[in-house]
Amino acid sequence: MKDASLPSPSSTLATRHGKLVLALLCAVAFLDFVDASIVNVALPDIRKDLNFSVQNLQWVPSGYLLTYGGFMLLGGRVADLLGRRRVLATGTVIIGLASLAGGLAGDAGLLVAARLTQGIGAALMLPAALSILTTTFQEGTDRHKALGAWGGVGGLASAVGVFLGGVLTQGPGWRWVMLVNPIACVLVLPAVFRLLPNDRRTSRRRDFDVLGATLVTGGMLLLVYGLVKAPDDGWGAGRTIAEFAGAAVLLAAFLWVEHRGRTPLLPLPTLRIRGLVAANVTQLIALAGMIAMFFFLTLYMQNVLGYSPIKTGVAYLPLCGVVGVAAGIASNLLARVGTRPLIVAGSVIAAGGVFWLSRIPVHGSYASDLLPGMLVMAVGLGFVFVAVTTAANAGVPADRAGLAAALINASQQVGGALGLAVLSAVATSRTNAQVRSGHPVPTALTDGFGRALVVASIFLLGAALIGLRTHNARGAEVHLAAEPAPAAETTPASV
Numbered sequence: 001m002k003d004a005s006l007p008s009p010s011s012t013l014a015t016r017h018g019k020l021v022l023a024l025l026c027a028v029a030f031l032d033f034v035d036a037s038i039v040n041v042a043l044p045d046i047r048k049d050l051n052f053s054v055q056n057l058q059w060v061p062s063g064y065l066l067t068y069g070g071f072m073l074l075g076g077r078v079a080d081l082l083g084r085r086r087v088l089a090t091g092t093v094i095i096g097l098a099s100l101a102g103g104l105a106g107d108a109g110l111l112v113a114a115r116l117t118q119g120i121g122a123a124l125m126l127p128a129a130l131s132i133l134t135t136t137f138q139e140g141t142d143r144h145k146a147l148g149a150w151g152g153v154g155g156l157a158s159a160v161g162v163f164l165g166g167v168l169t170q171g172p173g174w175r176w177v178m179l180v181n182p183i184a185c186v187l188v189l190p191a192v193f194r195l196l197p198n199d200r201r202t203s204r205r206r207d208f209d210v211l212g213a214t215l216v217t218g219g220m221l222l223l224v225y226g227l228v229k230a231p232d233d234g235w236g237a238g239r240t241i242a243e244f245a246g247a248a249v250l251l252a253a254f255l256w257v258e259h260r261g262r263t264p265l266l267p268l269p270t271l272r273i274r275g276l277v278a279a280n281v282t283q284l285i286a287l288a289g290m291i292a293m294f295f296f297l298t299l300y301m302q303n304v305l306g307y308s309p310i311k312t313g314v315a316y317l318p319l320c321g322v323v324g325v326a327a328g329i330a331s332n333l334l335a336r337v338g339t340r341p342l343i344v345a346g347s348v349i350a351a352g353g354v355f356w357l358s359r360i361p362v363h364g365s366y367a368s369d370l371l372p373g374m375l376v377m378a379v380g381l382g383f384v385f386v387a388v389t390t391a392a393n394a395g396v397p398a399d400r401a402g403l404a405a406a407l408i409n410a411s412q413q414v415g416g417a418l419g420l421a422v423l424s425a426v427a428t429s430r431t432n433a434q435v436r437s438g439h440p441v442p443t444a445l446t447d448g449f450g451r452a453l454v455v456a457s458i459f460l461l462g463a464a465l466i467g468l469r470t471h472n473a474r475g476a477e478v479h480l481a482a483e484p485a486p487a488a489e490t491t492p493a494s495v
Contacts, residue, residue: 011141011142012136012137012138012142013137013141013142013145013146017195018136018137018142020191020195021132021136021195021196022133022137022146022149024188024191024192024195024196025129025130025132025133025150026149026150026153027188027191028088028092028125028126028129028188029126029129029130029150029153029154029157030153030156030157030160031095031125031181031184031185031188032068032095032122032125032126033153033154033157033158033161034157034158034160034161034164035064035095035118035122035161035181036061036064036065036068036157036158036161036291036413036416037061037157037158037159037161037162037165037291037294038161038162038164038165038168038177039060039061039064039115039165039177039178040061040161040162040165040294040295040298041162041165041166041169041298041302041309041312041313042165042168042169042174042177042309043057043060043061043298044302044303045169045173045174045309046060046111046174049174050105050106050107050108050111051107051108052108056108056112058420058421058424059112059115060111060112060115061115061295061420062224062417062420062421063112063115063116063119064115064116064118064119064122065119065291065413065414065416065417065420066116066119066217066220066221066224066413066414066417067116067117067118067119067120067123067217068118068119068120068122068123068126068409068413069119069123069220069409069410069411069412069413069414069415069416069417070119070123070213070216070217070218070220070221070410070414071119071120071123071124071213071217072123072126072127072406072407072409072410072413073212073213073216073265073266073403073406073407073410074123074209074210074212074213074265074406075087075091075123075124075125075126075127075128075406076127076128076131076403076404076405076406076407077209077265077403077406078124079124079127079128079131079405079406080131080403083198083199084128084129084131084132084196084199085128085132085192085193085196085197085198085199086198086199087124087125087128088124088125088128088129088132088192088196089189089192089193090124091121091122091123091124091125091126091128092121092125092185092188092189092192093121093185093189094117094118094120094121094124095118095121095122095125095181095185096121096181096182096185096186097117097182098114098115098117098118098120098121099114099118099178099179099180099181099182099185100178100179100181100182101113101114101117102114102115102118102178103175103176103178103179103182104175114178118181119413123406126405126406126409127403127405127406127409128405129405130150130389130393130405130408130409131404131405132196133146133147133150134147134393134404134405141335143390144331144332144334144335144390145331147331147334147386147389147390147393148327148328148330148331148332148334148386148390149327149331150389151327151330151331151382151385151386151387151388151389151390152323152324152327152328152331152382152385152386154385154389154412156320156323156324156327158290158291158294158381159294159316159317159319159320159323159378160316160320162294162298162312162313162316163313163314163316163317163320164177164180164313165177165309165313166308166309166310166311166312166313166314167309167310167313168180169309169310170308170309170310171310209257209258209261209263209264209265211257211261212254212257212258212261212264212265212266213265215250215251215253215254215257216250216251216254216265218250219247219248219249219250219251219253219254220247220251220414220417222243222246222247222250223243223244223247223251223418224417224418224421225243226240226243226244226247227418227421227422227425229243230425266403266407267403273404274471275391275392275394275469275470275471275473276392276404276407278466278467278469278470278471279343279388279391279392279408279470279471280392280407280408280410280411281411281466282343282347282384282388282463282466282467282470283384283388283392283408283411283412283415283463284411284412284414284415284418285415285459285460285462285463285466286347286350286384286388286415286459286460286463287411287412287413287415287416287419288415288416288418288419288422288423288456288459289350289351289354289419289455289456289457289458289459289460289463290350290354290377290381290384290416290419290456290460291415291416291419291420292416292419292420292423292424292452292453292456293354293357293377293453293456294316295420295423295424296423296427296449296452296453296456297357297370297374297449298312299445299449300360300364300445300446300449301315301370303442303445304362304364304442304445304446304449305364305366315366315370316374318371318374318375318378319374319375319377319378320378322375322378322379322382323378323381323382324382325382326378326379326380326381326382326383327382327383327385327386328382329382329383330342330346330382330383330386330387331386334386334387334390338472338473339387339388339390339391339394339470339471339472339473340387340391340467340468340470340471340472341472342383342384342386342387343383343384343387343388343391343463343464343467343470344464344467344468345380345383346379346380346381346382346383346384346387347380347384347460347461347463347464347467348380348460348461348464349376349377349379349380349383350376350377350379350380350381350384350460351380351457351458351460351461351464352376352377352380352457353373353374353375353376353377353378353379353380354373354377354453354456354457354460355373355453355454355457356372356373356376356377357370357373357374357377357453358450358451358453358454358456358457359450360446360449360450360453361446362442362443362446364446380460384463388408388467388470389408390473391470391471391473392404392407392408393405393408394471394473419456419459422455423452423455423456424452426448426451426452426455427448427449427451427452428448429448430444430447430448430451430452431444431445431447431448432444434447434448
C-alpha cells in the first residue's frame with residue numbers, strides 16, 4: 001500500500017493553482033466562521049443603539065447559527081446536484097446583501113432578519129466550499145494538509161472574530177462588523193469564477209427536499225427559542241413544554257420525510273458510513289461548549305472587568321496564535337496516529353482549559369486568571385477542529401461530498417446555537433439567584449458565568465467520550481472515494 005505520508009508526484013497542492021484554490025476555500029471558510037463570533041463584542045453597543053432587550057439580544061448571534069445549521073443540509077445537497085461553484089457564488093451574494101442590510105439596520109427586527117439571512121447564505125457557501133476541497137485534494141498528503149488548513153481556519157476564526165469585532169466596534173462603530181462582509185464578498189466572487197471549475201448541473205428542481213429543510217430548520221428554531229425563553233417563562237410552564245413538544249414533532253416529521261421521500265435531503269443510508277454519526281455528534285457537543293466560552297468570557301471582560309471593546313478583542317490574540325500552531329501540529333500527526341486520538345486528546349485538553357476559566361474571580365487578572373486557561377483551551381480547539389473535520393469526510397463517496405460537508409458544519413453551527421441557549425439559561429438562573437440572595441451584580445454575574453463554564457467543560461468531556469466511537473481514519477483512509485457510489489445507491493429513490 002502506498003504510504004500516504006509520502007509526497008505524491010501528481011500532488012495538486014504542489015501546483016500554484018492548487019495553492020490558490022486552497023487559499024480561496026480557506027478564505028470562504030474564514031468569512032463564514034468569523035460571522036459567528038464577530039458580533040459578540042459589539043453586543044452591548046448593538047443593544048443600546050437598537051433598543052434590544054437583554055434576552056432578545058441573544059438572537060443576534062443565535063439567529064445566524066440557527067439558519068446556518070438548519071439550512072446546511074439543503075445547501076450541501078444543492079451543491080452536489082446543481083454544481084458547487086454555482087452554489088458557492090450564490091451564497092456569497094446572499095451574505096453580502098444581507099450583511100449590507102444588517103449594517104444599515106435601523107431597528108432590532110431588521111438586524112435579526114439580516115442575521116437569519118446571513119445564515120442561509122453561509123449554509124450555501126460552506127458545504128460547497130468544503131466539498132470542493134475534498135474533491136480537489138484527493139492524495140493522502142494533500143488531503144491532510146488541506147483539511148488541516150481548513151480546520152485551523154475554523155478554529156482560528158472564532159477568536160479572530162472577537163478581535164476584529166472589538167477593533168471595529170471601538171473604531172468606526174458596531175455597524176462595521178456587518179459592513180466588512182460586502183467588501184470581502186466583492187473580493188471573493190471574482191476568484192470563485194476564475195479558480196474553480198464550472199461543474200455541471202446534475203439534477204432538477206423537483207429533486208430538492210424543500211419540505212425536509214423546512215421541517216428541520218423549523219424544529220431547531222423552535223427548540224432553541226424554547227431554551228432561550230425557558231428561564232423567563234419557567235421550565236415547567238405550559239408554553240415551554242409546548243415549544244419543546246412542537247420541536248420534537250417537527251424533527252420526528254423530518255426523519256419520517258427522509259425515510260419515505262424519493263429525493264431526501266438526508267439519505268439515511270449515508271449515516272451508515274463508518275464513524276460519520278459519531279464524528280458529527282462529537283462536533284455538536286464540543287462546539288456547544290467552545291462557542292459558549294467565547295460568549296461568556298467576552299461578557300465577563302466587558303461587564304465585570306470593564307474592558308473596552310478593543311481591549312477585549314486584543315485579549316484573544318494569544319489564543320489565535322496557539323490555535324494556528326495546534327492545528328498545524330494536528331495536521332502533521334494525522335497520518336501517524338489518526339483522527340481518534342487527536343479528537344479525544346483535544347476535547348480533554350479543551351475541557352481542562354474551560355474548567356480553569358470557570359474559576360474566574362470578580363477582580364480578575366488577565367495574566368493569571370484568563371490567559372493560562374485560554375491558551376490550554378486553544379490547543380484543544382486546534383486539535384478537535386482538524387481531526388473531527390477529517391474524520392467526518394473520510395470514506396465519503398464523491399457524489400455525497402457536499403452532504404458530508406453539510407453534516408459536519410451543521411453539527412458545528414447547531415451545537416453552537418444550542419450551547420448558547422442552554423448555557424445562557426444556566427448562567428442567567430445562577431446570576432438571578434445570587435442577586436436575590438443580596439450579592440452585588442458583578443459577583444452575581446461572575447458566579448453565573450463560572451457556573452456556565454463548568455457545564456461547558458462537562459460538554460467537552462462528553463465530546464471526548466463520544467470521540468472514542470469515531471473511526472480512526474489515517475493514512476490512505478483519509479481521502480475521498482475516487483469512484484462514484486454503485487448505481488444501486490444513486491437512484492433517485494436513495495439520493
